[in-house]
Amino acid sequence: MQMCEDSQSRAQTVAQVTGALEGRPGRFAITNARKVDAQGIEDDFWLISLGGRIEATGCGLAEFEATCRKLGMDPADGSLVRDAQGRVLTPGYIDIHSHGSWEYSFDDGPQAIDTARAGHAVHGTTRQVLSLITNPMNDICDNLRTVRSKMDTRPDILGAHLEGPFLALTRKGAHDPQCLRDPEPALVDQLLEAADGCIRQITIAPELPHGLSAIRQFADAGVVPAVGHSDAGYEIAQKAFNAGAGIMTHMFNAMNGLHHRKPGPIPAAVEDPRVVIELINDGFHVQDPMLKLGFDFAPHRVAFITDSMAATGCPDGAYKLGALDVDVEDGHARLVSNGAIAGSTLLLEVAIQRAVLELGIAPALAIEAATLTPAKAFGFDRPNPVTGVPLGLLAPGYAADILLTDPASWAVQDVWCAGRKLR
Known part of the structure; x- marks a missing residue:
């Protein structure tokens, strides 16, 4: 490597x-x-x-x-x-959806977290929610305990984001299909117990048999469920947001797109003022015309995220995303097995540069999307028990x-x- x-x-x-x-x-x-x-x-x-x-x-x-x-x-x-x-x-940038950098994933243990966080911190991401990939349940629980332990000594770690295992097989992206599960109540309890309060958000496909009940269960526990990696249409997405989901995971990616007779989940998120919408501003996950359109969909509710993986800040080559092999070429990460996009190599610093210098987004609005809006997703724009003081301004x-x-x-x-x- x-x-x-x-x-x-x-x-x-x-x-x-x-x-x-x-x-x-x-x-x-x-x-x-x-x-x-x-x-x-x-x-x-x-x-x-x-x-x-x-x-x-x-x-x-x-x-x-x-x-x-x-x-x-x-x-x-x-x-x-x-x-x-x-x-x-x-203000310092806040990334609420990132998997790692500098060759390491946030799933790889305490030292890996230190290294991957440094790769983002020196580029201005002062706070980060550590995204954990789909893995066997015991591994996910162990990783949650590690994140929880790290939070005791590091103010820059806001908690964990579980991107899986409760995802739709048809929209799994770069997640291991062998580890995908239906979010039965016992599994939700198992994750909540292991996390000891460190889960900030969890991406769920609401159309799964226990999807909506899991959203309610997580929301009742203080977690912000996110709709994503989902085959849901407009009506199911509406039900998910009404059940307590407060985030849309990387809008446009791993979900049904916009169609004039099948509106899909995006309009449900756009019309709901309670929902923060993630957007990967790298020009690859979402092409620039749709980036500009998406940014304007929901003023003050779009949060730039990186969805970055271990290759962030590294040369092209072979890397890992969980147990899956990834090849990075021209800075774009894809699974070796099927060519699916496997996260990004984006930094929020670059997302801001693209927004202001290439897309023509007003600087204050671009900065808001990397600071105050992601803070609002978890109530961190107000005094709170996690950060003590508010973030984002x-x-x-x-x-x-x-x-x-x-x-x-x-x-x-x-x-x-x-x-x-x-x-």
Whole structure:
């Protein structure tokens, strides 16, 4: 297998990111930035971070200096105050559907999680829901326990997303057909017990015999069910959302498409204001004309996701998705067995670059799709027991998840998560 980069350099990056996240948050300020978040764009923007949360924000040097004095900070202290020099300041990106990077999947154990998270963190994804692939039930339960344990020491891990095993055989995509199951109540209980509260979402085909009852069961347990990898039509999808499903898994992919006499599940999600709609903005899973159309379907409810797998950040070559062999060519991952698309090699950094520079999406709307909207999917835009403080905006009281980005290329240059400097 080809290596993503020099192994020693990658190991140093993993150690740096992991160590920072396990440490204490710092105190710092950023001035002279161009703020872009879901609330809009502001120039000459500044913020002050204390204890992992944003303490104060504003515009203009005079107000910054006055606020510093109130907080007992020296506004001229170069060790605490960072001059952004007009660069773009955004909230950290939140990926609610990703399987890994840097040769590792989130199913592969604690060290694999550290490595795969670092591959996304240095590109601006400050928080991530770790997606676990379809596997035998015992393996899924073991992987959930690992994610739950990791959450105790890492604020960047928001929990787990189960993409399987409750998927339609006809829409399985790159999932192992031998491991697909009907979501009988006992199986749901088994997953919930193993997870100990760490499951954030689970993708379910609602047309399965126990699909709708499982959606209710998961929703009652505080999990957000997602409709996806499904052969459902419009009416079944409606029933799923009314039963408690709150997400559509990667719209357009692994589901019935739009048809004027068979509308399929997409209109059911679009017309329901309770539903957050995932979209893979890589130009491959969904072609650009449909990406732009899909982004406009449900304003403020589209969340960019990566659906990234182990080859993310790596050269073309042979990789694994669960137990299945994957070949990556020109950055596109397909199963060796049947050529099915096997996730992506996308980063949210690239999704934002594509949205702003290629698709012409307004920067504030693009940033919203990678920050506030995915946070809203789980109520993380409000104070909550998982993150403590809300996520998704550059505003007082929100987590100090912050990116400094080049204004021309939208390449991420500096990264903080919960007030901890990752890059």
